[in-house]
Amino acid sequence: MKSKHVAVLLGGFSSERPVSLSSGKACADALEKEGYQVTRVDVGRDVGSVLAGLKPDVAFNALHGPFGEDGTIQGILEYLGIAYTHSGVLASALAMNKEQAKKVVKSVGVPVAESKVANRFAIQNKHPMKPPYVIKPVNEGSSFGVVIVSEGQSHPPQVVGSSEWKYGDTVMVERYIHGRELTCAVMGDVALGVCEIIPTGHSFYDYDSKYVAGGSKHECPAKVSPNIYQKIQTLALKAHQAVGCRGVSRSDFRYDDRHSENGEVVWLEVNTQPGMTPTSLVPEIAAQAGHSFGELLSWMVEDASCLR
16 A cells, blocks of 8 residues: 555745645655655646656645645646545535635534625725734635734724735625634544643744744643543534535634633634644644654545545
8 A cells, every 4th residue: 555656735826835845845745754655746837747647656745835736736636636635626616615614614613703795995994893803815825914903993903904915805704713722633534632832922822822832832631621622522523524525624713711610612724734844733743643754644545535
């Protein structure tokens, strides 16, 4: 089985290219140690012809952001008939659109934050909802473009309507949820552990918190009551299945325990292409469940298919 030829897709041309290069290198190195024949493919617009020439047994998708995790590369792989890791075309496209994904998971009983979609220019002069709230690009990852509007802020943030904004004209405005940042990985049809993310020197889990060494502290397993722990596992698996994810995913939550231990648990989003960098959460959560990094990646390669 380990003689398979695996093309690790990395880099790409989204704003998350640096993250993907780091994820891809870590995955390619580990898969070689596991005995696979590995080719690193820095994805460009010619990826279809490159893969058609390579003819790998499996494409390990280590891309992040638009094109890599929104169903586009998945469609190319389906067309070429190359088995690939992670979620398929529909689940990838759905999860990438935060507002549409929320509607789907809410329909199966997963609690989500109140939100609305708006044009960024329409909200630059008047609060779209009562502060505090969060503004997010609808189709970005790694916390790119996330703006938190605090309770006492008298005016919407000007950056959203400025020429500096490069995340599209459509944004999601979401009620800000106080509390702790929790995340749970799903592997196949099993919810793994729950981890708490504690940003170090940052107001929230932003890009630097995620990818800069020392940017955040991970408490794995999270120090929460057993019923909250199990509740988050249940909700993560529900979201994974409702969106139609395959392989490995990771759901992010907020847990407000300021007034009660039972508190409020709110689902934020599902990541169909979780980071696989040295500071990433899924490898750490998988290790807690007894899966080494190499074993996790081998499982993903053997799980790969088309028509996902």
